Amino acid sequence: MISMSSHILIFSFFVSLIINIIAIRAIIPFLISRKFVDLPNERSSHSNPTPKGAGIIIVTSFVIMWHLAFGLKFWYLGISLCITCLALVSLINDRKSLTPILRLFFQMIVVSFFLYIWFYAPYGNETQSYATFNLLLPIGMQLILIFFLILWFINLFNFMDGIDGISGTQCIIIGFGSLISSFFSGLESDILFFLSGFLVGSGMAFLFWNWNPAKVFLGDVGSIPLGLINIILIMVLCVNNLWFSAFFLCNYYVIDSTTTLFKRFFKKKPFWEAHKEHCYQIAIQNGKSHSNVCIAIGFHGVMMIIFASISSYFQSNTIITLCLILSILSTIVLIYYFLGKRRKPINE
Numbered sequence: 001m002i003s004m005s006s007h008i009l010i011f012s013f014f015v016s017l018i019i020n021i022i023a024i025r026a027i028i029p030f031l032i033s034r035k036f037v038d039l040p041n042e043r044s045s046h047s048n049p050t051p052k053g054a055g056i057i058i059v060t061s062f063v064i065m066w067h068l069a070f071g072l073k074f075w076y077l078g079i080s081l082c083i084t085c086l087a088l089v090s091l092i093n094d095r096k097s098l099t100p101i102l103r104l105f106f107q108m109i110v111v112s113f114f115l116y117i118w119f120y121a122p123y124g125n126e127t128q129s130y131a132t133f134n135l136l137l138p139i140g141m142q143l144i145l146i147f148f149l150i151l152w153f154i155n156l157f158n159f160m161d162g163i164d165g166i167s168g169t170q171c172i173i174i175g176f177g178s179l180i181s182s183f184f185s186g187l188e189s190d191i192l193f194f195l196s197g198f199l200v201g202s203g204m205a206f207l208f209w210n211w212n213p214a215k216v217f218l219g220d221v222g223s224i225p226l227g228l229i230n231i232i233l234i235m236v237l238c239v240n241n242l243w244f245s246a247f248f249l250c251n252y253y254v255i256d257s258t259t260t261l262f263k264r265f266f267k268k269k270p271f272w273e274a275h276k277e278h279c280y281q282i283a284i285q286n287g288k289s290h291s292n293v294c295i296a297i298g299f300h301g302v303m304m305i306i307f308a309s310i311s312s313y314f315q316s317n318t319i320i321t322l323c324l325i326l327s328i329l330s331t332i333v334l335i336y337y338f339l340g341k342r343r344k345p346i347n348e
Contacts, residue, residue, distance in 0.1 A: 055222015175199030
């Protein structure tokens with residue numbers, strides 16, 4: 001007999017895949033007519049004007065499907081409100097370019113409200129509350145730390161959305177990896193199944209239109225809210241003692257963006273400004289194609305999913321530690337590959 005969680009997984013995957021693959025194509029002429037177009041500049045990794053705003057479809061489909069699956073209870077309404085607010089502010093930024101301080105201010109308000117409602121969230125088997133993240137810290141310090149981690153992640157997800165195919169690839173990695181980790185650990189959570197299915201389905205749909213050469217971009221209206229959706233799934237893993245899986249699945253994104261941030265900080269460059277200094281961007285500048293970079297990230301993601309699966313199944317400190325070491329080494333190899341130059345550059 002198929003469980004309720006399985007029904008939710010099937011619903012979130014197939015509906016998000018079908019709706020987004022159709023609706024994203026349908027919105028492209030509208031985006032062009034409204035001049036939601038990303039024009040190439042010195043910080044871009046693309047050479048042709050490309051419509052942006054596919055995130056409008058992805059966010060809208062998420063909110064509708066979220067409430068169809070879970071109803072209109074307080075916590076579920078709060079989550080959709082947070083995602084919608086981030087999308088609206090980001091949509092305005094796509095259109096009028098808000099100042100970094102103003103964007104950060106609105107994001108901080110949303111993250112603060114998100115943490116407030118987090119304590120009302122259903123936990124694992126839907127009977128407890130997400131009261132702690134098992135960080136061995138006072139609850140106040142936990143909240144401060146998690147506040148900045150969430151704020152950082154939703155922005156790094158936006159920073160990393162710089163080439164064709166990368167965001168869709170990462171959504172599939174986190175969604176599918178979380179699902180496999182829950183399977184091997186025996187965890188059943190309707191929320192985890194919904195988020196995993198949605199990220200894989202919508203990620204595949206977006207990849208269909210965003211694979212190089214991209215027909216459309218997410219825009220901030222998509223990348224910022226998707227960052228929050230991904231971090232919610234990551235937090236679900238963490239509170240269910242699958243923190244190591246969360247690390248594996250975010251490994252490359254976190255390491256690339258964090259090291260780039262510190263590099264720019266020590267060079268006294270404004271870290272909030274757009275740039276082309278991420279490792280995947282350097283790979284493009286060194287002659288690698290968008291497709292090859294995303295395939296490399298996807299292959300690395302498969303390895304991370306394997307590490308997450310092994311660790312989730314055995315739940316052994318020794319095995320988890322070994323997999324953590326191997327995952328970091330794998331990421332170093334990936335970055336080394338990105339920083340290496342090709343003899344014959346590929347123009348895209």
